[in-house]
Amino acid sequence: MKIWISGEIVGPEEAKISVLDHGLLYGDGLFEGMRIQAGRIFRLPDHLSRLEGGARALGLELPYTIDEMGQIVVETARAFGQPQAYVRLVCTRGKGALGVDPTGCTDPQLFCIVTSLTLYPNEKLASGIDLITASVRRPALDALDPQIKSLNYLNSVLAKREARLQGADEALILNARGLIAEAAVANLFVVRGNRLMTPPTTDGALPGITRRSILEIARELGISSAEISLGRVDLFQADEVFLTGSGAGIVPVARLDGQRVGQSGLRPVTKRLLEAFPGFAERMGVPF
Numbered sequence: 001m002k003i004w005i006s007g008e009i010v011g012p013e014e015a016k017i018s019v020l021d022h023g024l025l026y027g028d029g030l031f032e033g034m035r036i037q038a039g040r041i042f043r044l045p046d047h048l049s050r051l052e053g054g055a056r057a058l059g060l061e062l063p064y065t066i067d068e069m070g071q072i073v074v075e076t077a078r079a080f081g082q083p084q085a086y087v088r089l090v091c092t093r094g095k096g097a098l099g100v101d102p103t104g105c106t107d108p109q110l111f112c113i114v115t116s117l118t119l120y121p122n123e124k125l126a127s128g129i130d131l132i133t134a135s136v137r138r139p140a141l142d143a144l145d146p147q148i149k150s151l152n153y154l155n156s157v158l159a160k161r162e163a164r165l166q167g168a169d170e171a172l173i174l175n176a177r178g179l180i181a182e183a184a185v186a187n188l189f190v191v192r193g194n195r196l197m198t199p200p201t202t203d204g205a206l207p208g209i210t211r212r213s214i215l216e217i218a219r220e221l222g223i224s225s226a227e228i229s230l231g232r233v234d235l236f237q238a239d240e241v242f243l244t245g246s247g248a249g250i251v252p253v254a255r256l257d258g259q260r261v262g263q264s265g266l267r268p269v270t271k272r273l274l275e276a277f278p279g280f281a282e283r284m285g286v287p288f
């Protein structure tokens with residue numbers, strides 16, 4: 001693991017941040033998770049642009065420019081030196097007085113972690129993972145907009161914990177209206193016939209970079225797609241279900257709440273997308 005912090009690249013023991021940082025005290029900050037595949041940082045500019053959008057929404061002044069942050073990610077990736085890895089770029093509100101008021105936090109902090117990450121064992125990637133429907137719902141857009149990739153991830157943490165306690169791999173999170181938002185840290189896709197469907201961000205899905213990529217790859221492959229509201233029943237009626245995320249990759253789903261979703265065995269659309277992804281990642285990746 002390599003960590004860029006305060007202009008230096010260090011190991012995890014040396015990377016320190018203040019206990020008075022509002023990122024720690026209140027989850028006040030933002031992050032990006034990026035995939036490094038075949039020696040390229042996947043869609044680095046898109047990740048930085050999402051971070052910048054979130055910072056604007058939170059009124060958080062990023063301490064570095066987009067170009068400087070890109071350089072920081074590249075330098076840390078180089079220091080780690082592996083062709084497959086995961087990047088975590090974090091910006092916190094910085095130190096301040098106790099109390100939620102962010103106006104006294106004048107020194108936002110940025111750090112970048114590059115490490116290896118395996119979210120699901122390989123055999124699960126082949127056979128499909130088990131989901132449970134989480135009892136916690138995604139906050140409404142006017143409570144804590146899920147489009148902002150903030151450090152406040154307790155909602156996802158609790159959903160994931162529930163899944164693990166029930167022996168499942170991942171949680172399906174619904175919004176307050178009972179529509180599917182996404183999984184704890186991944187977007188969800190359903191295939192029915194030759195049509196690919198994913199919930200719109202207005203239903204509580206993060207505008208995932210992998211999600212967008214899958215929609216673009218589908219267009220290139222002539223697979224029709226729609227951003228459309230979905231319920232649990234759509235999973236049971238689906239031919240294929242899969243999750244997407246920078247950490248997760250493209251992960252087939254086998255069961256929801258113990259019940260089979262999609263066809264077992266070969267999943268043709270998921271397979272085509274999986275096969276097309278490495279070429280797309282090469283085109284869309286920034287070498288380091």
Ligand SMILES: Cc1ncc(COP(=O)(O)O)c(C=O)c1O
Nearest residue numbers: 185186187206208209210245246
């Ligand atoms: C809540 C949530 N949804 C979806 C995703 C997938 O987004 P991306 O493909 O940009 O990694 C993530 C990524 O970590 C996430 O945290």
